[in-house]
Amino acid sequence: MAMCSGMGAMLKRRHLGRHLRRLRLDSGMTVNAILRAKIMGKSKLYAIESGKQPDLSWPEIQELARLYGAPEDLTAELVRMARESLEPGWWEPFSTIMVKDFALLLELEQASDRIFIYASELVPGWFQEREYMENIDGITSEAIELRELRQVKFWERDPGPEIIVVINEAVLRRGMTPGQLERLRLDAERPNVDIRVLPFGAGLHASMDSSYMIMDFPDGDDPDVVYLEARDGCRYEEAPATVAHFRRTFSVTRQPATSLEE
Structure with missing residues (x-):
């Protein structure tokens, strides 16, 4: 075991x-x-x-x-x-502001050894800097504190997971700050991180429906998971056929994506 x-x-x-x-x-x-x-x-x-x-x-x-x-x-x-399992998680003080079932994501991301992300609207949470967070409409100081603590917990992992990210070009055109762009560049230099941009020129692409995350796990007891988030809660898909569908979708989406510098 x-x-x-x-x-x-x-x-x-x-x-x-x-x-x-x-x-x-x-x-x-x-x-x-x-x-x-x-x-x-x-x-x-x-x-x-x-x-x-x-x-x-x-x-x-x-x-x-x-x-x-x-x-x-x-x-x-x-x-x-x-x-x-009866011990409280580090996120417990923020439980009242988290969407339903978000706490599970905070645990899954600590155990995953490879993560694929498609971001259609916002910079993924691990890469956000404070000024960018503050510009998000409706965000509270408590939510910013949660995001920053989540980043600390995630980036202190050693070794960290392999992270492959595709960001829609729209993310870079809406609310982008100089500090956030620099943060993305610095994070892209991490040996375990690959960040690419899907240009508008890619047209009607395979991932237009929503943002999503695919998490792989080293332990055979943990099935790979697709994570989807909505305003009123989170969805986790573990069925092998569903995970395989999102893998194919991500692969096709990533093909025309370019580096941040391009």
Whole structure:
């Protein structure tokens, strides 16, 4: 079992749920047999296996693991994950201003080892400088503080993930400040970052619908994810066919993109 050090609470719950589901299936234990053991109800079991149970009880996790015949060292690791999943994330003080399910992105981006981004309207959050943030209509000082802290958490990763970015030319033509342009140039010089611009001359391109992010993970237990954001919440797509569709779309979109200097 892969160790989960450095992961946030949500990712730990997702890992824990997948391991428990695998243990249940491998053991041949039926859901009815688990219900007869009176450890928990069906809805809670499924919530845990899907990583959506926020208030995990480590004694229940221990009972489940032992019921499935898990070795003691694996049981201890699952219990540890359950305990740690109850710890608050660094972003908790900002939870009231974040769109629904945004916290999961803050954890996923800490675990991903390769990230593809298409930005249609705004400079991606990791690359924004303060004056640019302040010019975004409706942004609050608390939201700026969250963005800056998010950047600190992200860029302190060592080693950092490979980041491949395509920015629509419109991003550079709307609200761009000299400081922001310089920030993009400096970030583009990072060895793990590639930033390209999709020119207007590319015409009606494959990514016109929206911005998106594709995150790859080194651990086989973590499926690759497509992230989409809207005003009222976030969407995460893990179906292999959907992820493959966005990969093809990004690849086609990136072909006519040029460097920042061009």
